[in-house]
Amino acid sequence: MVMSLSWLENLISAVLSQVNTVTVALTVFVTVYVLVSFYQKRREFANIPPGPKPWPVVGNFGGFLVPAFIRRRFGQQSEDSRDKNPLVSLTELANVYGNVYSLFVGSQLVVVLNGYEVVRDALSNHRKVFSDRPDVPTINIMTKRKGIVFAPYGPVWTVQRTFCHTKLRNVGLGKLSLEPCIQQGLAIIKTELLRLNEESGGSGVDLAPLISNSVSNVICSLILGQRFHHEDHEFRTIVDLMARGLEICVSSPAVLINIFPQLYHLPYGVFKELRQVERDITVFLKRIIAMHQETLDPEKPRDLTDMYLIEILSQEADGKKDSSFTEDYLFYIIGDLFIAGTDTTANSVLWILLYMVLHPDIQDKVQTEIDEVLGPHRAPSYTDKGSLRFTEATIMEVQRLTTVVPLAIPHMASATAEFRGYTIPKGTVVLPNLWSVHRDPTVWDDPDSFNPTRFLDSEGKLLRKECFIPFGIGHRKCMGEQLAKMELFLTVTSLLQAFKFRLPEGTPPPPLHGRFGLTLAPFPYTVCVSLRR
Numbered sequence: 001m002v003m004s005l006s007w008l009e010n011l012i013s014a015v016l017s018q019v020n021t022v023t024v025a026l027t028v029f030v031t032v033y034v035l036v037s038f039y040q041k042r043r044e045f046a047n048i049p050p051g052p053k054p055w056p057v058v059g060n061f062g063g064f065l066v067p068a069f070i071r072r073r074f075g076q077q078s079e080d081s082r083d084k085n086p087l088v089s090l091t092e093l094a095n096v097y098g099n100v101y102s103l104f105v106g107s108q109l110v111v112v113l114n115g116y117e118v119v120r121d122a123l124s125n126h127r128k129v130f131s132d133r134p135d136v137p138t139i140n141i142m143t144k145r146k147g148i149v150f151a152p153y154g155p156v157w158t159v160q161r162t163f164c165h166t167k168l169r170n171v172g173l174g175k176l177s178l179e180p181c182i183q184q185g186l187a188i189i190k191t192e193l194l195r196l197n198e199e200s201g202g203s204g205v206d207l208a209p210l211i212s213n214s215v216s217n218v219i220c221s222l223i224l225g226q227r228f229h230h231e232d233h234e235f236r237t238i239v240d241l242m243a244r245g246l247e248i249c250v251s252s253p254a255v256l257i258n259i260f261p262q263l264y265h266l267p268y269g270v271f272k273e274l275r276q277v278e279r280d281i282t283v284f285l286k287r288i289i290a291m292h293q294e295t296l297d298p299e300k301p302r303d304l305t306d307m308y309l310i311e312i313l314s315q316e317a318d319g320k321k322d323s324s325f326t327e328d329y330l331f332y333i334i335g336d337l338f339i340a341g342t343d344t345t346a347n348s349v350l351w352i353l354l355y356m357v358l359h360p361d362i363q364d365k366v367q368t369e370i371d372e373v374l375g376p377h378r379a380p381s382y383t384d385k386g387s388l389r390f391t392e393a394t395i396m397e398v399q400r401l402t403t404v405v406p407l408a409i410p411h412m413a414s415a416t417a418e419f420r421g422y423t424i425p426k427g428t429v430v431l432p433n434l435w436s437v438h439r440d441p442t443v444w445d446d447p448d449s450f451n452p453t454r455f456l457d458s459e460g461k462l463l464r465k466e467c468f469i470p471f472g473i474g475h476r477k478c479m480g481e482q483l484a485k486m487e488l489f490l491t492v493t494s495l496l497q498a499f500k501f502r503l504p505e506g507t508p509p510p511p512l513h514g515r516f517g518l519t520l521a522p523f524p525y526t527v528c529v530s531l532r533r
């Protein structure tokens with residue numbers, strides 16, 4: 001018995017030693033292979049813009065693999081760097097490497113464009129080559145490269161964007177006929193705000209759910225012909241899930257999916273959460289499309305979804321077999337408009353109200369102007385914009401300082417291009433740093449200070465500035481700009497006409513650098529309101 005046991009032991013250790021040898025050999029082989037192909041690939045990138053040295057395999061984002069406490073221990077992340085805006089860090093890199101510099105996410109080359117001159121040059125003068133969207137795993141997984149926002153630059157994108165833009169205008173986008181829909185949401189916000197303010201007993205009200213509900217209801221009315229109550233649990237969950245999905249994709253270890261796509265299937269952490277977010281949004285949107293199909297009357301389209309379903313039927317009737325108008329495509333378009341239209345506008349309103357709370361003198365000035373033009377009771381209309389110039393300048397100044405879509409939506413070079421003396425290879429992800437444009441000292445005086453009058457001339461008339469580009473420029477410019485401007489103007493004017501906003505007694509203001517996802521959101525804050533009349 002003793003003999004047979006020692007025989008077994010010998011066998012196991014022999015097998016283990018084999019396994020170890022094989023494992024070590026395999027690991028060495030894989031490492032050498034990966035390093036060789038990494039450096040080979042680097043050689044292919046001759047004459048690319050300069051940038052910080054990337055780590056092999058993981059590129060410049062390897063830091064995500066190292067736990068935060070270790071990074072702090074080795075000085076890679078100071079305590080207060082957690083309080084630092086990553087946009088400041090990205091913009092500071094331009095001081096070291098120039099306004100066009102490179103980073104690597106794994107082996108994916110990313111070129112960051114900084115400052116007004118460079119961003120305009122790329123997106124206006126070279127717009128044909130820099131208007132594509134990235135072909136990278138996180139985006140492909142989430143969007144299948146369909147819809148509008150992440151669709152490749154080409155004929156399908158052109159047809160789909162033009163169709164949606166035209167039809168959305170038919171149902172009111174950017175037109176005065178949409179005002180009652182926006183006013184309806186504002187009336188609810190005002191009543192709820194008063195109620196919650198009283199209930200809070202001075203501790204303040206979180207404006208985010210109210211604002212985001214009112215804004216998303218406008219887009220919902222246009223595309224889904226439906227409004228939701230802000231306490232509707234399912235609706236709230238979906239709005240939150242969309243925001244969370246974006247946050248995970250852009251600023252969490254989930255960016256590593258772009259380096260190791262298999263991570264997407266991991267059964268824990270942000271990877272699991274991302275899959276759940278995707279599933280929940282899919283179920284919600286598919287159910288709404290099915291309800292539209294059941295009740296569709298081709299003679300009386302109620303919203304964009306109906307118009308799209310009618311277009312599908314018409315193209316089928318015409319025998320167009322390779323048409324891009326499909327239910328599947330519609331699903332991604334709805335998702336796109338919902339995401340693009342909700343978070344961006346809601347965060348802009350939240351930033352503007354936060355700045356009003358932090359600058360009571362400017363709040364007073366805006367309110368004086370509103371009183372002069374509208375008086376206490378007349379509801380604002382978009383046609384008042386020309387008379388409410390200081391109010392408009394204030395909205396623009398907050399948009400400049402906060403740039404809610406700070407890196408635009410990532411672009412991609414559709415062909416190898418020569419740009420400002422560098423070679424940008426086909427497939428490079430291009431990030432226009434809009435945030436840096438709005439802080440560019442070569443085009444703005446004292447760019448970090450809050451000064452609405454920079455948008456007014458000596459006679460108090462509004463100045464249009466080319467370097468003010470919160471909606472981007474070029475072919476991929478925001479499709480909802482007119483709608484967003486109208487919503488911002490009506491919401492801010494209407495709320496400041498009705499209420500005085502202030503921080504609750506003894507509450508410190510939130511940090512002003514914001515939370516960075518695909519959009520830049522303010523940190524949560526609460527306000528106390530008092531009726532002005």
Ligand code: HEM
Pocket residue numbers: 148149150161219336337340341342344345348404405408409410470471472473475476477478479480481483484485
């Ligand atoms: C204040 C609110 C908003 C801001 C600051 C904003 C800003 C932007 C920016 C910077 C881009 C990317 C431009 C680029 O990639 O170069 C964009 C794209 C887009 N936005 Fe907006 N947006 C806002 C509201 C809206 C609304 C309400 C809609 C709804 C209709 C919308 C729909 C879109 C779409 C569909 C795109 C993708 C365009 C394309 O790829 O062809 N946005 N937006």
